[in-house]
Amino acid sequence: MEASAYIDEARDPLIIAEGWVKDGREVALATVVETWGSAPRPVGSHLVIDGEGNFQGSVSGGCVEGAVVTEAIDVIGTGKAKMLEFGVADETAWRVGLSCGGRIRVYVERLG
Amino acid sequence: MDRQVLQTLNAERRARRAAVVVTDMSDGSVRLIRQRDATEGELGEAVTKALRTGRSGLVEIGARSLFLNVHLPNPRLVVIGAVHISQALAPMAKIAGYPVEIIDPRSAFATPERFPEIVLHAEWPEDILARQPLDAYTALAAVTHDPKVDDMPLKAALDAGCFYVGALGSRKTHAKRVERLLAMGATAEQIESIHSPIGIDIAAASPAEIAVAVLAEVVRAFRSRGLEAKGAAA
Incomplete structure (x- = not known):
């Protein structure tokens, strides 16, 4: 048996991202770099996004992925990395938030 | 991250x-x-700590803020012995996130009927382990009671630094096993790290209950990995 059988290749964001880059797609990588309080996904979790808004993986329990995808498409366009911060839903900085009450910082960079 | 880094990272992970x-x-x-x-x-120290604990995070080094993302291999469990305990342990461990492989050269035990949807090797441990070596992210539980089958993979697990090494058997059985492992060149420190009697003490009686005790011990070993070293340094 191949050692790679230990990675769930069909759902692994970094494996998927490598495939997308090989196919010539433009790709951004979002990473949870800091969490406070109860956060749904641990530091280091990845979401990968292509130029058309297709995505795999997660940085939250589905609460903020939509906003991250929008920002990622911007990052793909400019090539300039961004730091995003999400808190509870009633914070004014973002339209979306985390219902769990935690806060997360997500770093978005272009894969090139 | 550029594509070269991504490719190298994925190659290491695979x-x-x-x-x-x-x-x-x-x-x-x-x-x-x-x-x-x-x-x-300082970066070397931070990397070593990250690899030991498996925790990713930001570190300040000099005036720079660095994000360290640790990629550790997924834990897995190798069970020597396609016995009754293994039939309960394999599905439980798989659900808990520890994919299981079972090795037993006795083909009457190692049958797909007894172990549906579990990776099964009806071979001698020395043959399969030569092709698929053990590593620090693998747990090994030896449950055949047969020294011919159990001893070699136990020694291999100790040498590979498996995060958990457990062996089924009474204290008396284990005392004899210790003598054999010492004769095979195992160190006293390695012998000390073997979990035997196997499993945390929950007064388990049935094979399935013993499987619960073994799985709990494997999880504890994985999640507290490196903590002893940290305590010793403090």
């Missing part, structure tokens, strides 16, 4: 080798440090 991606938050530059790469100074 080969079950640990690696750390270091991103400088000020300029976005990325560096991949593989477990076998020696890294000096």
Whole structure:
């Protein structure tokens, strides 16, 4: 048996991202770099996004992925990395938030 | 991250080798440090700690803020012996996130009917382990009661630094096993690390209950990995 059988290749964001880059797609990588309080996904979790808004993986329990995808498409366009911060839903900085009450910082960079 | 770093990282992950991606938050530059790469100074210390604990996070080094993302291989459990305990242990461990492989050269035991949807090797441990070596992210539980089958993989697990090594048997059985392992060249420290009697003490009686006790011991070993070393340093 191949050692790679230990990675769930069909759902692994970094494996998927490598495939997308090989196919010539433009790709951004979002990473949870800091969490406070109860956060749904641990530091280091990845979401990968292509130029058309297709995505795999997660940085939250589905609460903020939509906003991250929008920002990622911007990052793909400019090539300039961004730091995003999400808190509870009633914070004014973002339209979306985390219902769990935690806060997360997500770093978005272009894969090139 | 550029495509070269991504390819190298995925190659390391597929080969079950640990690696750390270091991103400088000020300029976005990325560096991949593989477990076998020696890294000096404060960054080296931070990388070593990250590899030991498996925790990713931001570190301040000098005036720079660095994000260390640790990629450790997934834990897995190798069970020597396609016995009644293993029939309960394999599905439980799989659900808990510890994929199981079972090795037993006795083909009457190692049948797909007894172990549906479990990776099964009806071979001698020395043959399969030569092709698929054990590593630090693998747990090994030897449950055949047969020294011919159990001893070699136990010694191999100790030498590979498996995060958990457990062996079924009474204290008397284990005392004899210790003598054999010492004769095979195992050190006293290695012998000390073997979990025997196997499993945490929950007064388990049935094979399925023993499986619960073994799985709990494997989880505890994985989640407290490196903590002893941290305590010793403090």
